[in-house]
Amino acid sequence: xxxxxxxxxxxxxxxxxxxxxxxxxxxxxxxxxxxxxxxxxxxxxxxxxxxxxxxxxxxxxxxxxxxxxxxxxxxxxxxxxxxxxxxxxxxxxxxxxxxxxxxxxxxxxxxxxxxxxxxxxxxxxxxxxxxxxxxxxxxxxxxxxxxxxxxxxxxxxxxxxxxxxxxxxxxxxxxxxxxxxxxxxxxxxxxxxxxxxxxxxxx
Amino acid sequence: xxxxxxxxxxxxxxxxxxxxxxxxxxxxxxxxxxxxxxxxxxxxxxxxxxxxxxxxxxxxxxxxxxxxxxxxxxxxxxxxxxxxxxxxxxxxxxxxxxxxxxxxxxxxxxxxxxxxxxxxxxxxxxxxxxxxxxxxxxxxxxxxxxxxxxxxxxxxxxxxxxxxxxxxxxxxxxxxxxxxxxxxxxxxxxxxxxxxxxxxxxxxxxxxxxxxxxxxxxxxxxxxxxxxxxxxxxxxxxxxxxxxxxxxxxxxxxxxxxxxxxxxxxxxxxxxxxxxxxxxxxxxxxxxxxxxxxxxxxxxxxxxxxxxxxxxxxxxxxxxxxxxxxxxxxxx
Numbered sequence: 001x002x003x004x005x006x007x008x009x010x011x012x013x014x015x016x017x018x019x020x021x022x023x024x025x026x027x028x029x030x031x032x033x034x035x036x037x038x039x040x041x042x043x044x045x046x047x048x049x050x051x052x053x054x055x056x057x058x059x060x061x062x063x064x065x066x067x068x069x070x071x072x073x074x075x076x077x078x079x080x081x082x083x084x085x086x087x088x089x090x091x092x093x094x095x096x097x098x099x100x101x102x103x104x105x106x107x108x109x110x111x112x113x114x115x116x117x118x119x120x121x122x123x124x125x126x127x128x129x130x131x132x133x134x135x136x137x138x139x140x141x142x143x144x145x146x147x148x149x150x151x152x153x154x155x156x157x158x159x160x161x162x163x164x165x166x167x168x169x170x171x172x173x174x175x176x177x178x179x180x181x182x183x184x185x186x187x188x189x190x191x192x193x194x195x196x197x198x199x200x201x202x203x
Numbered sequence: 204x205x206x207x208x209x210x211x212x213x214x215x216x217x218x219x220x221x222x223x224x225x226x227x228x229x230x231x232x233x234x235x236x237x238x239x240x241x242x243x244x245x246x247x248x249x250x251x252x253x254x255x256x257x258x259x260x261x262x263x264x265x266x267x268x269x270x271x272x273x274x275x276x277x278x279x280x281x282x283x284x285x286x287x288x289x290x291x292x293x294x295x296x297x298x299x300x301x302x303x304x305x306x307x308x309x310x311x312x313x314x315x316x317x318x319x320x321x322x323x324x325x326x327x328x329x330x331x332x333x334x335x336x337x338x339x340x341x342x343x344x345x346x347x348x349x350x351x352x353x354x355x356x357x358x359x360x361x362x363x364x365x366x367x368x369x370x371x372x373x374x375x376x377x378x379x380x381x382x383x384x385x386x387x388x389x390x391x392x393x394x395x396x397x398x399x400x401x402x403x404x405x406x407x408x409x410x411x412x413x414x415x416x417x418x419x420x421x422x423x424x425x426x427x428x429x430x431x432x433x434x435x436x437x438x439x440x441x442x443x444x445x446x447x448x449x450x451x452x453x454x455x456x457x458x459x460x461x462x463x464x465x466x467x468x469x470x471x472x473x474x475x476x477x478x479x480x481x482x483x484x485x486x487x488x489x490x491x492x493x494x495x496x497x498x499x500x501x502x503x504x505x506x507x508x509x510x511x512x513x514x515x516x517x518x519x520x521x522x523x524x525x526x527x528x529x530x531x532x533x534x535x
Contacts, residue, residue, distance in 0.1 A: 074324075075289070075324070077288075078287065078288035078289045078292070078320060078321075078324065079235075079287060079288075079289040080287070081287055082258075082280045082281070082284050082285035082286045082287045082288075082290075082313065082317060083284065083285070083313070084285075084312070084313050084316060086287075086288075087288055087313070087316045087317050087320055088316070090288060090320055091316075091320060094320075094323065094324070125316055125319060125320070126312075126316060127312065
């Protein structure tokens with residue numbers, strides 16, 4: 001079935017998709033720790049594993065409605081660790097929850113608006129800009145990839161996340177601890193962008 | 204690594220256990236992981252709550268300033284790592300008696316993100332929460348970029364001033380204004396002689412030659428202004444003052460709070476040698492030091508070195524600074 005603006009997210013879809021993301025993050029933890037260890041303090045995989053475990057606990061209780069579900073995920077990440085990426089995930093979920101309001105589904109255009117809103121909130125909170133080689137660049141690429149897709153939104157998002165990683169590999173990190181090793185970061189994948197790709201691949 | 208510990212991973216939790224065991228009348232542990240330190244007696248009815256938080260490894264900062272006339276609760280992170288957002292929220296809840304809560308903490312990216320997030324969650328629940336960050340380290344950014352500076356020992360003055368204003372019955376708005384006034388007024392600079400060892404990693408926080416010091420270094424080993432040969436205490440005191448005084452309105456006859464702080468390993472003897480010179484220079488300029496603090500107030504574990512903080516005083520700041528206060532590490 002083809003519509004110009006297909007349904008992107010609904011209640012039946014989101015919970016299992018998030019649980020698959022959690023599995024993917026736990027599986028990717030050693031890879032993410034190793035990548036982060038070359039540029040930062042090497043705890044990204046552990047941080048995200050903890051987020052994943054807490055999200056799974058939160059989703060066990062089947063929160064009523066998309067907004068409650070996303071807010072529960074935000075609290076779950078807030079409980080995971082003091083490190084920045086966990087907090088930024090919490091910011092992303094809380095912004096998504098606020099945007100969701102009492103809707104029980106999002107069409108494609110609403111999803112793109114939500115992704116852009118999340119990107120804006122992450123930039124405000126974390127101080128990164130587009131082009132700094134962070135998960136913001138992945139999110140923006142995903143929003144642009146999905147924007148004009150009429151059929152396979154998931155496939156478009158996955159391609160965009162993979163392409164963003166490819167496009168930024170040869171560029172330096174411009175923010176965070178990795179900024180101090182800007183030259184060394186050229187040729188290395190940003191660990192946060194890799195985490196986004198692993199999540200999107202699991203959707 | 205030569206440290207008195209049982210396991211690097213238990214470092215923070217065993218430290219907290221010991222602290223509340225030593226001071227059960229003042230402090231207790233809260234939170235699902237025990238990473239919140241709060242007043243033993245709970246939130247003070249009718250009083251605005253003040254919370255702080257940050258990484259461990261800086262005692263008495265942060266949690267050591269929970270006490271009468273000071274703070275109500277503190278969210279505790281691992282050594283040099285920010286507290287969890289969840290613990291920031293738990294600290295605010297522990298400090299909340301219904302009169303509102305001020306989050307007062309040092310200006311570090313991670314801590315800021317986590318306390319902002321905490322505030323956002325709590326405001327969704329209808330709690331009255333305000334935030335003030337202390338950014339007093341002049342070595343970390345130019346005056347034009349003051350908002351980017353790191354928070355160091357000046358936090359102690361901000362805790363004291365805000366805590367006194369809250370104890371005197373100030374509203375959340377008034378306590379926030381007092382905290383901001385102190386945070387805006389104080390300036391600090393430090394010099395590091397040797398690094399410290401972060402227990403979880405077992406490694407020095409930075410490396411430096413035996414005969415070298417780093418002037419302006421941050422309390423986690425962030426790069427300073429210059430690295431070079433050791434100088435005399437007087438020369439270092441003069442150089443510290445030369446960075447602080449141009450930014451401060453200290454005319455002849457003005458009064459200033461002075462904190463000469465050990466970064467951990469530097470003994471009181473050497474702090475007094477520094478203070479002697481600082482007081483002399485201030486007095487020559489006709490500036491009057493008030494209630495000088497000389498000791499360990501904001502440390503970096505066993506790092507050797509010292510910092511100097513100055514806070515010009517008006518009548519209100521001086522009154523609040525001198526108001527009674529009592530915590531495990533300090534009594535006024």
